[in-house]
Amino acid sequence: MALAFLVALALQFTTRRHVLAAYWLLVVAVGTFGTMVVDVIHVVLGIPYVVSAVAFGIALLLILWASNAVERSLSIYTVQTPRREVFYWATVLATFGVGYFNSAVLFTVLFTVPGLTYFAFGLNEVAASWMAYILTRPMGASFADWFDKPVATGGLGYCTPAVAAALTLAVGGRFFIFACATGGSALLRLWLNRSVSRFNLATPPVPV
Template sequence: MTTRAERTGPALRRPSSLLNKVPEVTLAFWVVKVLCTTVGETFADFLNDGLGLGLTVTSLVMTAMLVVALVLQFRSRRYVPWVYWLTVVLISVVGTLLTDTLTDSLGVSLWVSTGVFAVALAVSFGTWHAVERTLSVHDITTRRREGFYWTTILLTFALGTAVGDLLGEQLSLGYLPSAVVFAAAIALIALAHRALGLGAVVAFWAAYVLTRPLGASLGDLLSQASGDGGLGFGTTATSVIFLVAIAVVVVAMTWSGRRTARAALQR
């Protein structure tokens, strides 16, 4: 098994290459990812319904903000925590709005949108692998790979939103049971990876897709009214709580990373 330094070493020697642009996949990574997916659900609802912006205006505003964040992300030559996670939060919101637009504005069935996004995600994976011969997030060291990476991320959020809404609302499973189902599926993937030899790349992306409907189910559970199966905290309070939690964890990750880097330099 190669080390991360060995994996990224050849890329660093190419003038056009970058340092790896995404964080290490740790427990903190997954915690922030789920927090971001929850905000993607509740903040989109807050802007759309709470502030009364409407789906079209909300989609345009959030897409513009995402473009700005992506410009910052692509211009950096290394992983910058606040830029990366801001981009994830915004792409989570836009992914939610993409599915909501198809369902609410265009009347597309959740069954259809789930199928369309599943096919689009498969095409994205297939194209990425055909061009780069890898789907590993440990090697996002060129602009082209980063383009594939963020395209795939957007599709995972759109697909996850469609699957979550399909299971929780259209099939009437409910928010809490849906969250339990998705959490159990992620646990099975982790078990298959550790005990049954499921490849790390396949396990990562399968879990990444499923964290989206997990976070959405948790967000709806917290924010929706009790009469609709939620706990009634509202989209405003839920969004604020999770945004603060994201900020705290990202700051902690940044501080830990800098401390580790300083310790390595002193050796």
Template structure:
């Protein structure tokens, strides 16, 4: 019997009602979660570049920041996980997180070799504060406003870190396709380590979560950039649109089927 059920028995059902009222605000981790996560990382990468070319860097960042803030306000306003609300916020984090990493490199001249460890330190600081406050980093317990704040701070840091790491590998001579192979192999490491008991579930999850960012971004860049840069030259706009359509299709499926929603007895 779970702790929640024990407490529910002892208090005549009051705890049970509080648990139902405080449903987890993030989806269950399924294969759909990882597919959409990779799609959002790639779409965010090409959408950020597309908007910067179309509107200019400063207007694009301003627009991205407003959309990011609005999506988080909406996410915090709902009381449970809602597929389209949650994944809209993830898309906006992806776009804005890419812009944040690009601003440091393009706008301020910070090399990827420096920004990557800086974002790593920022992510470690978020995790340290989160754990010191809540004694857990599990995404299965995002039931309070404070934990949700920590969660989204960590998500934003992982996107910025992953963007910088992906650009670092691409500029270091691997190219976009080489980076896809690198990160595809890398993401198998935490999965296998957890499978054979060498890595805890929470650590494995967040490690894989970080790696999905450069994996998806490198794949989308490879599809979009010209052949002279080692890509397929499909263009930023078409790649952004096609990946967006795929995201909408998967999120619509989950919204209808609720296969990734928490099931509370």
């Protein structure tokens, strides 16, 4: 997975145009590689998840602080140079170190906070966007672990390949429905779009 992550990273940074297939390939690679890194830290090195979560959380805050200090903006709409894209992907990668059913419920509730505070109290949209994005990682991982882990430890006992296959089908189904709703032409543009700059990321990824 480390090799797959590096290949996807190299593909994204060597592409001269914004190709969404390359972009989402890196999103998937970051999610898988990041999860494995956190598990290795816990299982192999014996470091508790809470310790690694705090460490990655601090790293995330430092990256966001450095990005804002250097680039004067954290908005994804300002990702228009290689250096800003480095900050962007560093932030995305750091989020995968933050984070069964109880925790899934907890993070789901927390996930609603940025949206509610944005609409009700006018929270800055950049802050709301990054808060929601960061919380997708622990929320998604908690639900995946709930389905995957043995019943004896509080999970539902489905095996990892089954959960991975189900999530893959869910993502694939989303694109299939999108293709049917647009006659297929929009889906083709989605994967082969080379008409805009690579540094116009448009919207941040939202991993399951």
